[in-house]
Amino acid sequence: MSFDDLRDRLAATGARLRAAVPLAELTTLRVGGPAVVAECTTTESLVATVRALDDAGIPMLLVAGGSNLLISDEGFPGVVVRIATTGVRISGIALETNGEAFVVADAGANWDAVVAATVEAGFGGLECLSGIPGSAGATPVQNVGAYGVEVAGLLRRVRLLDRASGEIRWVEPAELGFGYRTSVLKHSAAAVVLAVEFGLRADGSSAPLEYRELAAALGAAEGESRPAALVRAEVLRLRAGKGMVLDAADHDTWSAGSFFTNPVIPDEKVAAVREAIATSVGADVAVPTWPADGGVKFSAGWLIERAGFGKGFPGPEAPARLSTKHTLALTNRGAATAADLVELARTVRAGVAERFHIGLEPEPVTVGVQL
Helix, strand or coil: HHHHHHHHHCCHHEEEEEEEEHHHHHCCCCCCCCEEEEEEHHHHHHHHHHHHHHHHHHCCEEEEECCEECCCCCCCCCEEEEEECCCEEEEEECCCCCCCEEEEEEEECCCHHHHHHHHHHCEEEEHCCCCCECCCCHHHHCCCCCEEEEEHHCCCEEEEEECCCCCCEEHHHHCCCCCECCCCCCCCCCEEEEEEEEEECCCEECCCCHHHHHCCCCCCCCCCCCHHHHHHHHHHHHHHCCCCCCCCHHHHHCCCCCCEECCEEHHHHHHHHHHHHHHHCCCCCCCEEEEECCCCEHHHHHHHHHHCCCCCCCCCCCCCEEEECCCCEECCCCCCCCCHHHHHHHHHHHHHHHHHHCCCCCCCECCCCCC
């Protein structure tokens, strides 16, 4: 279908259509080839655009914050639907001890701006997820988490468009199949997130501090709470120190955040993995692990570094390298291509597998590339 025909087909949707847009402009990794982009600034426009493209059988890629995407250098052979809805609505009375409060955010709303708005309004609950790049609508897809908190534990419901039936409805968390950094929405195109609703703490206190590093930095015992604003400030400080808060001037933040998930090893294989690690790095070396459903979670960053891939690998001349602050982030140093990042990811993953017999799983969604 020609661009003019496509423009005519989408004329009634309210979407702004552009041709040959470099998708590097829409992702935090800043890589990705060209595509036609239809930008939707209202939920009504988004729904109409998705339905029109589906009716015409035109492939589409949904992009909002672009913080969890690795797109090929060839781009996308269809229409990229840019979700640019930004509404945020907070309900409740701050500082009420037993009051109910919640926030509803459009799918395209900047996630950190949503968190900031709730904290500034006097509410708690989302502060540990401060500084995470991307959109509100992506948070349940990925089951975003940080500093001991996951979206699955805070979400009240998600508003979805069912692409097959055309139905729009609010869906409860129990239907979303949440797991570690995943949900039924992550690898399925069956539904489009239109809005999210999160519960808040009306008394302004933070969620219980379950992450040791954060609790210690705040002088709190694990499980205690602190004022949400104080916790947000500390989370932003910690994240910035690891290159995990977006800054155009800092190439360590030209990334998709943590590129690999922390591997969860089934209980029956934990002993063998620990033996492989002990053989490789020594029996007296402490391995960072956490309890997980059905097994033990190992630190991917620790495994990467102990496999020989230090901060800044493979060196200062490489266009794509590990962050100089955080080995779990693959970064674009300014001129990297998707192919460069794929090569780096493959090298790191193969090295960890060879040394520790552990397969690392990528966290970002890949489009047109194979890792």
